[in-house]
Amino acid sequence: MDSVKSYIKEHKQRFLDELVELLKIPSVSADNAFKKDVLLTADFVLESLKKAGCDSVELCETDGYPIIYGEKIINKDLPTVLVYGHYDVQPADPIELWTSPPFEPVIKKTEIHPEGAIFARGACDDKGQMYMHVKAFEYMIASGNLPCNVKFMIEGEEEVGSVNLSAFVTKNQEKLKNDVIIISDTGMIANDIPSITTGLRGLSYVEVEVTGPNRDLHSGLYGGAVANPINILSKMIASLHDEDNHITIPGFYDAVQELSTEERAEMAKAPFSLEEYKKSIAIDDVHGEKGFSTNERNSIRPTLDVNGIWGGYIGEGAKTVIASKAYAKISMRLVPNQDWKVITELFKNHFENIAPKSVKVKVTPHHGGQGYVTPIDNIAYQAASEAYETTFGKTPIPQRSGGSIPIVALFEKELKSKTILMGFGLNSDAIHSPNEHFGVWNYLKGIETIPHFYANFAKLSL
């Protein structure tokens, strides 16, 4: 199948131009200010699927942002691949840290991306990786190389917890029926070290509010005599980890799946340089749960991080005030077997219990999802592995990721099919951060690899 290489060569510029257009639309699902843009992005995706060759495409309304569905059924007896992706993106702030505007894509060369990388919010997560599938599909149609049926399900609420997708999936099991689900919303170790993500962490995201006095107070007249909500919140947050950085919420680790020594030894074989790691984010030391390596801490272990905190006077200069309220957004990454609803409840009860009588505490769950582990002994994984071998010239390493795609566990539950996570991004692509980017090489390599997966999967399914 060399034709895919020449097809990409021929259409490379158009593939890039189309992605740039898609990236120009600020589809930030977390912020209602961008509602119009998110909807525009949905239309863009719908049109692109139509143009690429889907027989039928639909904009499926939900209680939130629409889900774009498209399909190409060539033969009921052939296997069906379901492609999932999302067209919404993370908020861009802190804007001031971007070297170019987040929604004005530019291609710049970097040390890791000598052929250039597209800088824009969503370049890698997930517009760029989602669009690889649309272009790979376009190629297979154009070249008459589509070996099986395809269904696309592209949503607009992944960054806010896929709140409406789950209902959609449950309601449309027949329509979404498939033999394998492929998702490109993860990364690989390096351009010369391909890897396939075999595990994802679950997530529980909550917001807490601590209320002291009913109004902001003068810190001189009241200071020392009244509970300061910021000091109290800090104490409460601090108490959530012990000196070994274990999480102190009672029952938090009960369901955690401990890996065997063999599994941990296997993991430890993945190429990793602690010095490189520290250098890449300019830290003098790593920090985490005692008894686990950096790669274990961010993949097979659950975590608790404050994602945002605010309270009191945060403007210029000084204000001597005791705030009435303090807030924090807190997320916990969970490992397989930890149920996010159970963990959310454990957090809520614990956080309310540790609050002193001098303040009132409110815990509001935002969203969450279960973790997932994909087996590597099935034809779907084999098809993917061989596709990478063909295009990268190396067998990909199976790797557990610390990220979360809450919907994956639901797919297995509702659609009874396995998901293969074919990610072509890199950790250094700064997803969720300022200056997010996606290598041009990676984008094109993804488009090249995907058709091989289809071919292998169809062959192995016979």
Next chain:
Amino acid sequence: MDSVKSYIKEHKQRFLDELVELLKIPSVSADNAFKKDVLLTADFVLESLKKAGCDSVELCETDGYPIIYGEKIINKDLPTVLVYGHYDVQPADPIELWTSPPFEPVIKKTEIHPEGAIFARGACDDKGQMYMHVKAFEYMIASGNLPCNVKFMIEGEEEVGSVNLSAFVTKNQEKLKNDVIIISDTGMIANDIPSITTGLRGLSYVEVEVTGPNRDLHSGLYGGAVANPINILSKMIASLHDEDNHITIPGFYDAVQELSTEERAEMAKAPFSLEEYKKSIAIDDVHGEKGFSTNERNSIRPTLDVNGIWGGYIGEGAKTVIASKAYAKISMRLVPNQDWKVITELFKNHFENIAPKSVKVKVTPHHGGQGYVTPIDNIAYQAASEAYETTFGKTPIPQRSGGSIPIVALFEKELKSKTILMGFGLNSDAIHSPNEHFGVWNYLKGIETIPHFYANFAKLSL
């Protein structure tokens, strides 16, 4: 001297109208966005002193906002009173908690102020209380009742630490020469329980910055393996108090002046209801240093409060990010003998020392000032006490305040004169908070009481 009462009665409406005009100008010294308004306020004060009867008024330029100086010298052999006040105000935020716009003054009746109170930022702190002196002076001139020389020094940087006033005072010792300084920038216990503030706390205000990774990170890919600056900052803040709410900074209490059992017993006599106190700010329990009463905690004991904290994603919805930086504004209220510069240094060293290797910490001192205790066995205090007796019909209670007027200690050092703190506001006036207000009754009672102080002081000085 009944004429003051009738003069006030006659000019009451004008006194109120003039104050309202002054309060309409948003002179927020902490925020450069208001620079023009702060300067307009300086002009307003200058004009008002001229109109009230000063022989000479000057706008004294500084490296920051100007100091307004005005004087009326009637006889070199008579004693001289120096009036200090400030025309700048605290920031108004959180704006959304104001029931009427902070710079559109309105007079509303309240439970404590049946004759109405003026609601506006600065109504009590300090425009209203400063302007009482201008109007009392106007009366004494108009009625030929001025018994001594008067000097006014009204600054525009009190809310940001009087950074330039100290230099001005040091440079102008001869010009500012006086026999007593009076300031109305504090409060009293209640309208039927007059009190004179005999002590002020010092202040050290710092800003801290905790830096982890050099960019915001995805909390899934990095969570658990990298120090989260917000979690670390929370832990560091939490560690600044022990379980008895003692401050843990080494050496922090070394210079603290402990009160004798007798002094504490004397303090305890001041009327106070813990239930009323809790009800007034809607808290279920007080919170503070073990072994001290609420009134001791907020007056004779030093404190440490976080006045503001921010970091990470604080917008709508959820963002799964590990922030690169987290910040806090922290202030410490100090008691007499604690040197604010020493304490600031102790804090800086301690805070930098407790930072783990996984983050970088920066501590930036904002400003500070020394505490102050005024003796009650001198003619100035006697003159004030008798003035209150005349107008309130009760002997005022000497009371230590938890607030800070950093410049007072400097006055004593540079000008060798004592300061009398004649405050007519109430704790419930919500200074530094949304809906700050100042009772119309208190405003007029202040104007009535001040001339009596002048008369008593002149008489006692003979």
